[in-house]
Amino acid sequence: MAILFILLSVVVAASVHGVNAKHSENVVPHTATRENDFGIEWWENAVFYQIYPRSFKDSNNDGIGDLKGIIEKLDFLADTGITAVWLSPIFKSPQVDQGYDISDYYDVDEDYGTLEDLRELVDEAHKRGIKIILDFVPNHTSNQHQWFKDSVSDPTGDYGDFYVWKDCEKDDDGKVTWPNNWLSFFGGSAWQYNEVRKQCYLHQFAPAQPDLNYNNDKVVEAMKDVLKFWLKFGVDGFRCDAVLALFEDPEFKDEPRSNTRGVTANEYGYLDHIYTVDQPQTFDMIYQWRDVLDEFTYANKSETKIMMTEAYTGVEKTMLYYGLPDGSRKGAHFAFNFNFITSLKKGFNFREFASTIEKWFVNVPKEYTSNWVLGNHDNRRVATRFGPELVDGLNMVSAFLPGVMVTYNGEEIGMEDGQVTCEEGYDPQAIKDCATFNETSRDFERTPYQWDNSTNAGFNDGSQPWLPVSDKYKEVNLAAQNVAGAPSHYNLYKSLVAYKNETFATDFSNLDNLAVIEISMRVVQIIRQATYDQYILVFNTADGNETVRFYYSGGYYNVELASNEGNYKVGDLIGNSTLSLKPYECIVLRQVYLAGGPSVAYALPYMFLLGLGALMRFLNMKVLIFCSVLFTVGVAITGYQLKGDGPNSDWWKTAVFYQIYPRSFMDSDGDGIGDIQGIIQKLHHLQDAGITATWLSPIFSSPQVDQGYDISDYRNVDPDYGTLEDLKQLLDKAKELGIKLILDFVPNHTSDQHEWFKKSVAKEEGYEDFYVWHDGNVVNGTRQPPNNWLSEFQGPAWTFNEDRQQYYYHEFAPQQPDLNYANPVVVEAMKDVLRYWLDFGVDGFRVDAVPHLFEDPELRDEPLIDGCTDATNKNCLDHIYTKGLPETYDLIYQFRDVLDNFTETNNVDTRVMMTEAYDSIEKQMLYYGNVEGTTNGAHFTFNFVFISNLQRGFQVEDIVDAIKTWLSNIPTRFTSNWVLGNHDNHRVATRLGKENVDGLNMLTAILPGVMVTYNGEEIGMEDGEVTCEQGHDPQAIKDCSTFDQTSRDFERTPFQWDGSTNAGFTNGTPWLPVSTKSVEVNLAAQDSEGEPTHYNLYKELMEFRKNFQGDFTVDTSSPIKVNETVLQVTRRVDNDEFILLFNVGDEEQSGDFYRTFARYEIVVGSSGVSYKKGDPFEDLKLSGHEAVILHGIGSNGGR
């Protein structure tokens, strides 16, 4: 039986963005001297325990925790199994920001003790095998630091440029005109006027925390000296604070507005911080520090000194803190992964939980060490944030996941937030405004550690602690929990750390083979496949009992870890796939031998290892299995239930949307151009295939400069395609056949032949501002466009109109002037177009090119992308002023309202809107609806991951990654959709290989939500053959030398109906040549009953989906790689389980797959010839590129 490999999907999404790699020649040789016997270094699998010194242990009863207090507790840490501690700042500081305002990097603050105390702490910790990590605060010093004092008093002296000084004006009333609009993280201007220097200095944090000037080489050296000092002192590494703020734009440009709603001009979120955080130089600085560490390690043959960085930023930037994608520079050993803090909220469901983990894994390159931060001194405690009942499960998950586990002190005993009033508080941001203290203060998570139930929880000997001790300390304290055998948070935590230290440190290879799977709405399974062992974590996140089937690959599983007071105990043996879990129960299982059928003889050696108790349990379980087998035999195999049609409001959620390209579908009158009557003739094909919704590419009046996407009358049909009457006829016929009809809505621009544009050119009243007009600029007597914006079709996005003597803006061709959505009359006019077609009877709209709807009203130049210098190349501009502007989403929401109002007023089936937006996944989600979930937008926005992420020769990992990229980003309230191809991309057979057509159709059919099929894909059409002379794609025919690369004509050749001349498309001369492949590949040839054709398989898929209706949109699966080239996708609905297995490789594959049922049968025939519907399917056996869909039958559990 094959070992299962579940490979983590890996994408290096981070791009270099012009990071200066000038130091790459200085890369220090890697010190491989300190790996353990299993090839890992001390830090890679460690638990990093964060101590907040002020609140840990007060040794001298002055109310403030101190270094001697930590020394007292070192034995406790060692006993817990902690091997690395990082200390929040203990350096000299006026404590304006809790020690993050440092006045001397080289000395310890007297609150905490002395340098000697630190010496003792490091030595004593090392004796116990504990590493000590210090907090390095590089962005700013205290304004009491000598450097700053010197900088103020002597602007021309050695320290004059140590900080970021700029001239600024102060008038007689004391009002200062700031150097620019930058804001501080704490709100208000990031500048402070200094009366002595009569200049402003920058502070990205509090005014008492002036930013160091990293453009000054002396600062860079001085800070490296700080690192070197502490390395020499003997510390083991650094946690680097707020690194994202290190550098600022040297030109001090104003930052653009974020346009975030509900944020006032004084708040940090008011601006888009493109010039003050994550600047390219920042990453290089981190890499230089890494060099300092590595140089030290190398020179002293010491153990690895590590660096971890704190930056709340996007995942791509987070990866850059690790190093350059090409590996030429190294940065942090790990950059904190805050997904558990930023992505997860109380009451989370499975999808949110899984995506929290997956978001990290789909982005982190394999060679980086992962890390998991559950909490810290800046965020509410885990017990408060998620609920005390989830503490154990979450600790288990973070211990179970590969890489570093980070624990904030107190989480091991499940401490909740303390109670602090504004008067008692110290958090500088929060105490400024007591009205919002409860929302903003970080004091709650900083109250003293609860050691025991004595006065002040044992924090000190009775004097008033700096922050009050939580009143929960009598119940929640270490002493109460640290009792051998007690079912406590602490004892469980200790066993987790021990397990992590022992088990995962000795079986580290293939740690990145990981899958997160939902096994019910509330129960999650995580699989970790090591070289020889398979580990499984199952976590019930719900407050009720759950009986579930977990993904089970046969054999037996030993319970290795178990949360307190659950149904399962450590040492229990599990031999089938059914688990009964108590509320919040979490267990970790290890497969004790691989599948081969449950055999007592085979299992016996394990029984000796596991002891008599387990043997007893094993025998009981055998009886259960035996019974269930009998039961199975006695139960008729009924297959899965057919479900009735769902309510009509949800018809679209399970539909297949079939895109018809009318020009190439069917020509009824012999003019060579497909038309509406042609579609009417062929509607029975859609019905035969089982398709229930179709969308038509534009059929409106158009000069056809851009294949109908240049519309001269939104309310009429182009004569090429027929008449309004034809369209009415099509609608009626479609309705008769139960097929919904969707039209293409093209809101960004009209044709220049549209009457609106003609009237606008003539400045006719009411139409003056229908388009985006501007005089342009006169430079050296020459008229030039108003700004640097470029057209999607290359060249300036502005064309001068001689009649109106002004420029107009066009994102696409000059014949496609952009409508001006800043004009409310335009908005209303376009809503009227929607209403017109709704009244006409259509079922919805596909909305074209939505990211381009709005432009910056100030028409500002777009900045160059880092490292790009060619301002005439569209790809070199960062389209912050022409694409995805915040107003866009609101307009989409307004369009949605028009549809919903119609649906409601007329009490009809939902009228749907689907949007086309090639944009980042975060922005795509905004088209669905707003972040708060209060406003709806598109019913779905096209998901192009299979187009953008898959290439010919794709691997299983690529599919797994593409699916996860989408699923880990889409909020659960939205419906997913899957687009394999369209009229703008090469056909699936050409793009991804014709041998994969069936498997890919099966994949999109089984995934949750909407399936989108481009006409012809159901018969596996390949690209046609078109020469430049025959071509029509306006972008491509401009330059025949690149036609083969750029043209979209290939995927637009006529539909291949049969083997006759012109494939049955037309009696005349087709507008684009019919593919020569039509002789073999055509519908008629594939439409014979019982033959294993693309078309027959597609029909089976439609049938399968129809039967699956109801809960089909619920995502109950994660894609898994089950062996070298086989993908498994499992869907569970109620008690049914469906599994797709797809071999993407050329070689036959056999082995095992994840199963919970006793037996499986083929529910959708195979794409090859090995299986047909109804065949049993036992062990995995698939020839190259074969795919099957299985249905579990009989009872679940064992085999």
Ligand SMILES: [Ca+2]
């Ligand atoms: Ca003290």
Ligand SMILES: [Ca+2]
């Ligand atoms: Ca800075």
Ligand SMILES: [Ca+2]
């Ligand atoms: Ca025609």
Ligand SMILES: [Ca+2]
């Ligand atoms: Ca526009």
